[in-house]
Amino acid sequence: MGSAVTDAHGHGQAQAIGHGHDEHGPAKGVRRWLYATNHKDIGTMYLVFSCLMFFIGGSMALVIRSELFTPGLQFVAPNVFNQMTTMHALVMVFGAVMPAFVGLANWMIPMMIGAPDMALPRMNNWSFWILPVAFSILLSTLFMPGGAPAGGWTMYPPLVLQTGDAFPFLIFSVHLMGLSSIMGAINVIVTIINMRTAEMSLLKMPMFVWTWLITAYLLIAVMPVLAGAVTMLLTDQFFGTSFFLAAGGGDPVMFQHIFWFFGHPEVYIMILPAFGVVSEIIPTFARKPLFGHDSMVYAASSIAFLSFIVWAHHMFTVGMPLTGQLFFMFATMLIAVPTGVKVFNWTATMWKGAMTFETPMLFSLAFLFLFTIGGFSGLMLAVVSSDIQYHDSYFVVAHFHYVLVPGSIFGIMAAVYYWLPKWTGHMYNERLGQVHFWLSAIFVNVTFFPMHFLGLAGMPRRIPDYSTQFTDFNSIASIGAIGFGISQFLFIYIVVQCVRKQGAKASAAVWENPKGLEWTVPSPAPYHTFNEPPHVTAGAAFS
Amino acid sequence: MAHAANHYYVPHHSHWPVVGSVGLLLLMVGVSTWLNGADPGFWVMLSGFGVLVCMLFGWFGNVISESIDGKFNQQVDMSFRMGMFWFIFSEVMFFSAFFGALFYARNMSVPWLGGSSNNFFTNLLLWTGFENTWPTNGPGDVGGDFIKMEPFGLPLINTAILLSSSVTLTIAHHALQTGHRGFVKLFLATTFILGFIFVFLQAQEYVHAYHEMNLKLTSGIYGSTFFMLTGFHGMHVTIGAIMLTIIWLRVMKGHFAPNSHFAFEATAWYWHFVDVVWLALYVFVYWM
Numbered sequence: 001m002g003s004a005v006t007d008a009h010g011h012g013q014a015q016a017i018g019h020g021h022d023e024h025g026p027a028k029g030v031r032r033w034l035y036a037t038n039h040k041d042i043g044t045m046y047l048v049f050s051c052l053m054f055f056i057g058g059s060m061a062l063v064i065r066s067e068l069f070t071p072g073l074q075f076v077a078p079n080v081f082n083q084m085t086t087m088h089a090l091v092m093v094f095g096a097v098m099p100a101f102v103g104l105a106n107w108m109i110p111m112m113i114g115a116p117d118m119a120l121p122r123m124n125n126w127s128f129w130i131l132p133v134a135f136s137i138l139l140s141t142l143f144m145p146g147g148a149p150a151g152g153w154t155m156y157p158p159l160v161l162q163t164g165d166a167f168p169f170l171i172f173s174v175h176l177m178g179l180s181s182i183m184g185a186i187n188v189i190v191t192i193i194n195m196r197t198a199e200m201s202l203l204k205m206p207m208f209v210w211t212w213l214i215t216a217y218l219l220i221a222v223m224p225v226l227a228g229a230v231t232m233l234l235t236d237q238f239f240g241t242s243f244f245l246a247a248g249g250g251d252p253v254m255f256q257h258i259f260w261f262f263g264h265p266e267v268y269i270m271i272l273p274a275f276g277v278v279s280e281i282i283p284t285f286a287r288k289p290l291f292g293h294d295s296m297v298y299a300a301s302s303i304a305f306l307s308f309i310v311w312a313h314h315m316f317t318v319g320m321p322l323t324g325q326l327f328f329m330f331a332t333m334l335i336a337v338p339t340g341v342k343v344f345n346w347t348a349t350m351w352k353g354a355m356t357f358e359t360p361m362l363f364s365l366a367f368l369f370l371f372t373i374g375g376f377s378g379l380m381l382a383v384v385s386s387d388i389q390y391h392d393s394y395f396v397v398a399h400f401h402y403v404l405v406p407g408s409i410f411g412i413m414a415a416v417y418y419w420l421p422k423w424t425g426h427m428y429n430e431r432l433g434q435v436h437f438w439l440s441a442i443f444v445n446v447t448f449f450p451m452h453f454l455g456l457a458g459m460p461r462r463i464p465d466y467s468t469q470f471t472d473f474n475s476i477a478s479i480g481a482i483g484f485g486i487s488q489f490l491f492i493y494i495v496v497q498c499v500r501k502q503g504a505k506a507s508a509a510v511w512e513n514p515k516g517l518e519w520t521v522p523s524p525a526p527y528h529t530f531n532e533p534p535h536v537t538a539g540a541a542f543s
Numbered sequence: 544m545a546h547a548a549n550h551y552y553v554p555h556h557s558h559w560p561v562v563g564s565v566g567l568l569l570l571m572v573g574v575s576t577w578l579n580g581a582d583p584g585f586w587v588m589l590s591g592f593g594v595l596v597c598m599l600f601g602w603f604g605n606v607i608s609e610s611i612d613g614k615f616n617q618q619v620d621m622s623f624r625m626g627m628f629w630f631i632f633s634e635v636m637f638f639s640a641f642f643g644a645l646f647y648a649r650n651m652s653v654p655w656l657g658g659s660s661n662n663f664f665t666n667l668l669l670w671t672g673f674e675n676t677w678p679t680n681g682p683g684d685v686g687g688d689f690i691k692m693e694p695f696g697l698p699l700i701n702t703a704i705l706l707s708s709s710v711t712l713t714i715a716h717h718a719l720q721t722g723h724r725g726f727v728k729l730f731l732a733t734t735f736i737l738g739f740i741f742v743f744l745q746a747q748e749y750v751h752a753y754h755e756m757n758l759k760l761t762s763g764i765y766g767s768t769f770f771m772l773t774g775f776h777g778m779h780v781t782i783g784a785i786m787l788t789i790i791w792l793r794v795m796k797g798h799f800a801p802n803s804h805f806a807f808e809a810t811a812w813y814w815h816f817v818d819v820v821w822l823a824l825y826v827f828v829y830w831m
Contacts, residue, residue: 027556035556116551119622122602126560133568137575168575176567182633190625194618195551224633228640235771238578240686240761243644246670247683249764251652258640321660531551 026527034129037121038527039106040423042128046103047416049131051492053095054409056139058485060088065447065481067464068474081464082150087142089153093270094177095135097404100412101273102127102184105212108419109188111518111525112206114197114534119190127184134176141166152462154259155230157244157252161237171234178223185219188212197517197533203294204536206516210297211276214304218265218272221308226262229255253318260311268307271371271403272300274411275342278364281418282346284514285361286353292345299338299345306335316384317391325384332382336375343372358511359433363414366406366441374402377452392462395455401448406441413440413491420498421506425524428498436494439487446480552619554609559602566594607806611798620805627809631816634779638820641775645768645827649677653764656682680763690756692769694829697748701741702825705780708737709818712787712811722801724794731791734814738784745777772828776820783817786810 026032026041036042063084067075076084106124110117118124141148146164149155155170163170192213196205205213232243233255242248244255283290290296312320312328346368355361377399381387390396421427450473455461459470466474497503506523517536521529569591577584609615657675658666666673670682678691692698712734718726749770752758760770790810793799799807 031556034561035558037554037556117553120626121554122557122560123626125557126563129561129564130567133564133571136568137571165579168578169571172571172575176571179567182630186626186629186633189629190622194621194625220629220633221636224637225640225643228637228644232641232644232771235760235767240759241767241771242681242685242761242763243767245681245683245685246652246656247681248685248767249648249653249656249679249681250767251647251655254644254647254652257647258643261643528551528553533551 036125036128037117039110039117039121039124040525040527042118042121042124043103043106043108044423045128046099046106046131049128050096050100050103050412053091053099053135055488057088057091057096058488060084060091062481062485064088065478068466069478070475071466071468071471073465076464078464079147079150082152082462083142083148085462086149086151086153087138090138090149091135092404093153093266094174095131095138097270097408097412098181099131101212101215101270101408102181102188104208104273104277104412104415104419105184105188107423108415108518109191109209109212110195111422111521111529112209112516113192113195113200114517114530114536115191115195116528116530118187119195120187123183124187127180127187130176130180130183134173134180137169137176138173141169144169154256154263155233156259157233157236157255160233167237168234171230174230175227178227181219181223185216185223188216189220192216197530197536199533199536203297206276207279207290207293207296207300208273208276211272211279211300214300215269215272218269218304218307222262222265222269225258226266229258229262232258253315253320256315256318257312260314261308263314264311265304265307267400267403268303270408271411272303274367274371274408275300277411277415277418278346278367280516281360281364281414282349282368284418284511285358285364286350286355287512288349288351288353289515290345291348291351292341295341296345299341302338303335306331306338310335313382313387316387329382329384333379336379339375343368343375356512358417358430359428359437360414360418362434362437362441363410363417366437367410367414370402370406370410370441370444374399374404374407377402390455392460393455394451394459394461397461398448398451398455401451405448406444410440410444416495418511419518420495421503421510422518422523422525424498424501425506425522426498426501427503427506427510428494429503432490432494432497436487436490439490440484443480443484443487447477447484448480450474450476450480552614552616554614557602557605559598559605562594562601563598566591566598569594607793607798620803623805623809627812631812634816635820638772638775638823641768641772642823642827645772648764648768653677653679653681678765678769680765683763686759686762686766687757689758689762689766691765692748692752692756692758692829694825697744697751698825698829701744701748702821704737704741704744705818705821708734708741709815711737712814716807716811719794719799719804719807720801727794728791731787731794735784735787735791738780738787738814742777742781742784745773745780769828772824776817776824779817779820783810783814786813 026038027035032041033045036045061084063076064081067073067081106118109115144165146166149160149163149166149170151160151163155174160170161167192205192209232241235241236244242250244250244252246252279290279296310328310332312324313332316325316328357365377395381390381396381399417428417433454470454473454477457470459466459474508522509519510523511519517534518525520534569587571591573584573586573588573591575584577588654660654675655662656666656670657673659675673682678689680686680689711730715727715730715734718724718730758769759766762769787810790807793806798804
C-alpha cells in the first residue's frame with residue numbers, strides 16, 4: 001500500500017515530522033491536553049472520556065440488573081432505581097456513545113480525507129472540554145437533596161418537574177452537552193467540505209466520512225431543538241410559563257413532540273457512524289470493494305431525511321389523531337427500505353469474498369446480525385395496533401438495546417480494533433481480542449434476548465419489582481449483564497497493552513490491502529498527518 | 544513556507560477554550576444554585592459570565608491579530624465562513640422549537656381543550672365552557688385577564704427600524720467593498736444605533752405590557768410564547784448590536800480591507816438572520 005503514497009505527498013510528511021519541533025508539535029505535560037488543538041490528541045481525549053462514561057453508565061446498569069435479579073426489593077429503594085435508569089440512559093447516550101463517535105471522527109476524518117487536522121482546531125478543543133463540565137454537573141446530582149433526576153431520560157413533564165434540587169442542573173447539563181455536540185458537528189461538516197484533498201470528490205469519500213457528514217447535519221438540526229425543549233421545562237418550573245400546562249392552554253404532550261423531534265434523529269446520530277465503520281471494515285476483511293458504495297450514500301441520506309418525519313412513533317399511546325398515527329406508522333416502516341439496502345449491500349460485499357475473521361470483522365459481523373434483529377423488532381413496534389401492547393414494556397428495552405449495544409457499541413469496538421494499530425503503531429493481541437469478542441457477543445444476547453420474552457409477556461419497563469412469573473428470564477438477563485460488564489475489563493486490558501506498545505510493530509497498511517488514505521501514512525500516523533493535500537491514487541480511491 | 548497557497552494552515556495551542564469551560568461551569572452551577580434559592584449562586588453566575596466575556600475578548604483578539612499578521616489563507620477563511628453558516632443554521636433550529644410550540648398551541652392544544660377533534664368530553668368534564676380562541680391564557684385563566692399585544696403601533700415601528708438597519712448595513716458593506724471608509728463608519732454606526740433603539744423600544748413594550756395590559760410571561764400559553772419568542776429574539780438583537788459595535792470600533796481602528804473582511808460579513812449575516820426571525824415573529828406572534 002505504500003506505493004499509493006506519491007512523491008508530493010511523501011514530501012508533505014517529511015515536513016510534518018520536521019514540524020514536530022516547532023509550535024505545531026505536542027506540548028509538554030498537562031498543557032498538551034488542556035490546550036490541545038491536535039485532532040489526534042482531542043480524539044484520544046474523547047475516546048478516554050467515553051470509556052470512563054461507559055463504565056460509569058455500565059455500573060448503573062448493573063445496579064438495575066442486580067435489583068431485578070429476583071422479584072421483590074433487594075438492594076435499592078424504588079426512587080434510587082428510577083435514578084439509575086434515568087442516569088444510565090443519559091450517561092450512555094450523551095457521555096459514552098456520542099463522544100466515542102466524535103472521538104473516532106476526530107482521529108479518522110482528517111486522515112481519510114487528506115487534511116492536516118480538523119478545520120477549526122480550537123473550537124474542537126472547546127467541544128471536548130465542555131463535556132467534563134457537563135457530566136460533572138450531571139453526575140453531581142446523585143449527591144443532591146432529592147437525588148438525581150428519576151423521571152426517565154426523556155424528561156417528560158409533569159413528572160420531571162418533581163425532580164428535587166437536581167432539576168436545574170439536569171437542564172443546564174443537557175444545554176452543555178448540546179453546545180458541545182453542535183460545535184463538534186460544525187467542525188466535522190466544515191472539515192469534510194472544506195479540508196478534503198481536491199482529488200477526492202464527494203462520491204469518492206469513504207463511507208465513514210459520508211455517514212459522519214450526515215450525522216453532523218442531523219446534530220446541528222436537532223440539538224438546538226432539544227435545547228429549546230429543556231428551556232421550556234426550565235421556564236415552566238421557575239418562571240411561570242405554561243408550555244406544558246393544560247390549564248394555561250399548553251399541553252404536556254407537546255413536550256413529547258418537541259423532544260422526539262430531537263430524539264428520533266438522535267437515534268440515527270448514534271447508529272449512522274457505526275454504519276460507516278462497518279462499511280469500512282467488511283470490505284477490508286472480505287477483500288472486495290464495498291458493494292454499491294453510491295447506493296450506501298443515498299440510503300444513509302434517505303434514513304436521515306426520514307428520521308425527521310417519524311418522531312411520533314415513540315408516542316402512539318399518548319393520544320393523537322388517527323391520521324397522525326397512520327402517517328407515523330407508514331413513514332417509520334419506510335425506513336426499513338434504505339436500511340435494508342445497507343444490510344443487503346454489506347452482505348453482497350462478502351459474497352464470494354476471501355474472508356478472514358480478525359476481531360474488527362467479528363464485531364462487524366455481529367453488528368450485521370444483531371443490529372438487524374433490533375431493526376426487525378423496531379418494525380414490530382412501528383405497527384400502531386401492536387405497539388399499544390408493546391409500549392413501555394421490556395420488549396422496547398430489548399429493541400433499543402439491540403440497536404445500541406451490539407449496534408452502536410459493537411461498531412465503536414470494531415472501529416477501535418480496526419484503527420488501533422494505526423493510532424499506536426502496534427498490533428493488539430489478536431487472540432485476546434477474539435476472546436473479548438466472543439464473551440461480549442454471547443453475554444450481550446444472554447442479557448437482552450430474554451427481554452423480548454419478558455416484554456411480550458407483559459413486564460413493564462422502569463419498575464424495580466415484578467411478578468414472580470418473570471423471574472427466570474430476569475435472572476438470566478442479570479447474569480448476562482454482569483458477564484458483559486466484566487468482559488469489558490478485558491477490552492481495557494487489550495487496549496492498554498497495545499497503547500504501551502507490547503504488540504508487534506504494525507506496517508503502514510496494517511491489514512491486507514485496505515482501501516483509504518489513512519493506510520498510506522506510517523503507523524503510528526504523524527502528528528499532523530498531511531501538510532499538503534495528498535493525491536488520491538487508484539489504490540486509495542473508493543468509487 | 545507555512546503559508547504557501549496549497550499548504551495547510553494549522554493554528555497553535557490556545558488556553559481560551561479551557562477558560563471558556565471554566566466560565567461555563569461557574570455560570571451553570573451559579574444559575575442552578577441560584578434558581579434553587581441559594582443567593583450566593585447569583586454571584587457565581589455573574590463571575591462565570593465575566594469569565595466568558597474575558598474568554599471571548601481573548602479568543603477573538605488572538606484570531607484578529609493572527610489575521611492581521613496574514614497567517615490565514617483562503618482555506619481558513621472558507622472554514623470560518625462555513626462555521627458561521629452552520630452556527631446560524633443551529634440558531635434557526637433553536638427558534639423553530641419555540642415557533643413549533645406556538646403552532647402546536649394554536650392548532651392542537653388550545654382547540655383540543657376547547658373540545659375539537661375527539662375531545663368533546665375533555666372539554667365538557669374538565670374544562671367546561673372553555674372555547675378555542677386566540678390569544679388565550681388557557682381554561683385555568685392562568686395569570687388573569689390580559690390585553691392582546693396589537694401588531695400596529697410600536698411593533699410596526701420596530702419592524703421598520705429593524706428593516707432599515709438591514710438596509711444601512713448593506714450600504715455600509717458596499718461602501719467597505721468600494722473603499723469609502725467614511726460611509727462605512729457612518730452607516731455602520733447608524734445600524735447599531737437602530738439596533739439599540741429597537742431593543743430600547745422592545746423594553747418599553749414589555750414595561751407597558753406588564754404594567755398596563757397585565758400581559759406577563761405567566762399569562763398562560765399566549766404570554767409564554769409571546770415573551771419567550773420575542774425575548775430570545777431581543778437577546779439576539781442585543782448580541783448582534785454589540786457585535787456590530789465591535790465591528791465599528793475595528794473599522795475605526797483601520798481594520799478590514801475591501802476584499803477581506805470576514806468578521807464584518809459574519810456579523811452582517813447574523814444581523815440579517817435576526818431580521819428574518821423578526822419578520823416571522825411579526826407575522827405569527829403579533830399579527831396572525
